[in-house]
Amino acid sequence: MFALKTAVQAPLRLVLSCRPAKGRALIELLLLALPVLLSLALALGLSEREIQQRAALLADLALDRSAHITTQISDAFRAMHVYAPAKACSASSVDFMRSVDLSSSLLQGVGFLSRDALQCSSLGSVPTYVGPPDYISATNTSFRRDRTLAEARRTKLLLVSDSDGYTALIHPSLLFSLERTDSSAPQGLVALSNRQTIIARGDLTIDWRSTAMDGMAGIIIQDGWVVAWQRSPKWDHFAYAAVASGTLYDTFATMCLIFLPLGAAGSLLFVVANRRLTAARESLPSQLRNGLRHGELVVVYQPIVELATGRWVGAEVLARWRRSNGEWVSPDVFVPIAEQHGIIRELTRTVLALSIEDFGSHFIGLEEFYLSINISSSDLAAPDFADEVAQAVVSRGLSPKCFHLEVTERAEVKLEAEVAGINSLREQGFAIGIDDFGIGYSNLAYIDRLAIDYIKIDRVFVANSTRDTLGRGVLEHIIDIAQDHRLTAIAEGIETGQQLADLIARGVAYGQGYLFARPLPIVQFVSLLREQAGRDGTVVKGRAA
Template identity: 30%
Template sequence: MNRRQVICTAILLALIGAILPLGLAFYIAWTRTVAQEQRDLEATAHSGLQHAQEVLAQIEDTLRYFQTLAVKPCSQEHIQQMRAATISTREVDEIGYFRNLALKCSSWGRIQERIELPAPDMVLGNGVELRLNTFPMASPNTRMIDIFYRSHNVLSDPVRFVDIELDSSMQIAVLTANGKLISSRHGPSPEVVQKVLSGVQPAMDREVLSVMARGQDFSVVVTEPRSKIVEKLRREQMLLLPMGLLLALIIVGLVVWFSRRRLSMVGELGIAIERKEFSVHYQPILELQTGRCIGAEALIRWRRPDGRMVRPDLFIAIAEEHKMISQITEQVFRIVIRELRDMLVADRDLHIAVNLSAQDMQNGRALKALHRMLAGTGIEPGQIWLEATERGFMDVDTARATIGTAREMGHAIAIDDFGTGYSSLSYLQQLPLDALKIDKSFVDTIGTDSATSSVTPHIIDMARSLNLLIVAEGIESEAQAQYLKDKGVHFGQGWLYAKAMPVGEFLSFYEVNLRESGAPFPQVLKEL
């Protein structure tokens, strides 16, 4: 090969080496943009479905409350109670009382003219009736959703069912399980919505992207113009086109190298720790016998600067792998103390459970940091429970030493997600634990024919034989709660009672629970 051939070959390889990365980058930009938009739509649809179900659940709770209210129908006290509910419950705009399907009184007062209920648009499995086009006397031009149960109804603004964070380019529609529209935002096409419901609309066509989430009572359809993707893709491509081919090869190589370091999950996680981008949500823990909230589990959340949430099971595993988990644990302690200090000092009966990783159990760094943080706050160490999974107890000698230190400091220690790891009765007997948490996977088998359904009572018996407090995770049904209550399980948490929530919502939940339960603080905790 002569000099000219070498130069030509080098130029050709340089051109190929520059063009291929650009072409690949454009292709990846397209597929990633489409995939991300689809994920965003799916997240919005599931968020909308969850929100609609929560709105309905709140309304159903209000209706059931009035069914059990021991007052004379349409008395002044009855009407006052209905008015109070409309003020205190955001989802409730008006409440009415019916006798023989005729309206007798409402939160506005007694009704003189005869108003009868029309046929429902949908009847739920629990007997709750939905009427989607009700126009109240007080505002005859305003469409409301009528939710009726036995002798009371609630009127709710349809907007309540779609009141979620929504990108301005997205359209959302909430429908009944039989396909009737409850409410929508940003004007989704009725034709597209019906096609999505019937399954004939592709996830992406020439005009729109669409997704659907189905629940027991509702379906949610979210759409977005395809032009949104084209605009994003064009912006990405226009940044690359002006570059020369040879320069593109060098710059793209540097950008890829730098981006992989800077934007990898490990790099992002390190920056998130430095910038303190984490927050804490609190899932209430209730005493099963009384229904009183006796504390909460602190759960870490990470929202990236672009607004996207990163699942804890993803970044916690990476933090453990790269020895960053203790720094995150310390931030959780700091947030809990900052957000709940006044509440914990005011109510010594409350406790907050914080998870420790296997590394936290081994190095003891988090305990030392917690000891420093609690100094001068007025929070008692016993109000901070420490939870560790079975993996954290694999090194029994180290775990015993860490637990001993924590208990000397005044903290209670719980083994979390019990039954999913390595523990046995002889294993637990070696550790001075205070509580055992039954993993959700076992709670889910209650009342089923699952092969592991018999494990739950054995776990309960094991914990009771060791005089441990028992906390059941992931309770989602009344049947599960009743079974656990009958078995003597002390505490429970799960979506039956409340999801994990930001501090403001948790404080409100606690105040409402405290007023409604009226139960004394459980003696079993006072004996810890």
């Protein structure tokens, strides 16, 4: 960036210093090149800001998740102190640990540690030496990174213990972003008071002791990474996340294809370039609002399958945003932005409208087929939401039973508002589920209050179920929760035949994932659905695919 700014400033200084009689031709040449140089500088500046915003968003997500994990650790410690340390590993105490574990959606287990060994836990009672702590906080909380237990030897866990030895077991992957494109991005938590690393992912090493950190958030550049950090307003730590600066050049190259021809065309086209730059400089929330108004949001469909037969019984509707420059923006980026900036109602309304239109045009005749659509807690809190959705469905001549609504737990709202919203939707005839169960803010007390029909088992638990004992145990806990509450369980992210066989053996009836089909545009989806329906003897009416 500095080199390009210098390239712009140097010609300006030369132009101002030239004498008219001596350098007229040079001045005219530089003035002709100036719009191109300015376009390059502005395009690069915008690309840098977009990379910084992406890193800041990842840091914010990690900090938000760490806050909820910390709260659940504190609640677990408070609950386990019912038993004195001397009786922490009694049979009744271990049984109580299991109940604490089940009620904590972001913890993989709880236990008791003394003399640098985990003496017992909700996963089992085999003592495991875990060594001295890597870090002890100002509150005498100890942290042990990358520890393995006898019950899960191939899974590295973070162990957090209070001064009495009560310990929480955390899978580090739940702290960081689950977005596949960011799976290798360095992220971590660092103690603010002494700048010691609590937990980190990736190869990036930063000397936080010598890093100036004024305010609540900031950006630094190091070793080819754009690093965003953000302080916790409550706890003694901050989160950081890094995005490779090399991705900047891809964005910059795309912008250059637009701005270079405009700059070379002269002052008139330079005005057009400035207008495009102004639009590009808008914030992501403003771009999302504009994208919704201009039809940039599209939906794709991933089949929901009856696992025992392979029959497609429904489809999850997935939103995709393609910006006007052709760039695809991940839902893990634009959905949190929509929730944080009050755009989620408009986003939900758009997805519902597209889904209802597609169902009325393509799925008539499949009486038991349904579409599942994500809604947010903010949608449920709106008093007119249920009536609005029902009116949109009925006005198209469709039945609410053809649409299942899945609550996504990215943001917390008052439980009473969710209960009222879900009850209103069920009265209208909609089936209700909880999406990504186990990684949001839902827990046993939460689902006890909500009148729901099913839960979606998040892909991270399905993926880990065939890798280690701990992963299988977590999955079985979630299946037990569904069965105990008489809820249908739908597994997400099924990618292998082994995962499919294990889920069927555990009594999971439905699922979705790349093993069956990737998310498809409506035309491709309907074509495959017609082939299957034809084999089953079902008549599918609607437009030809």
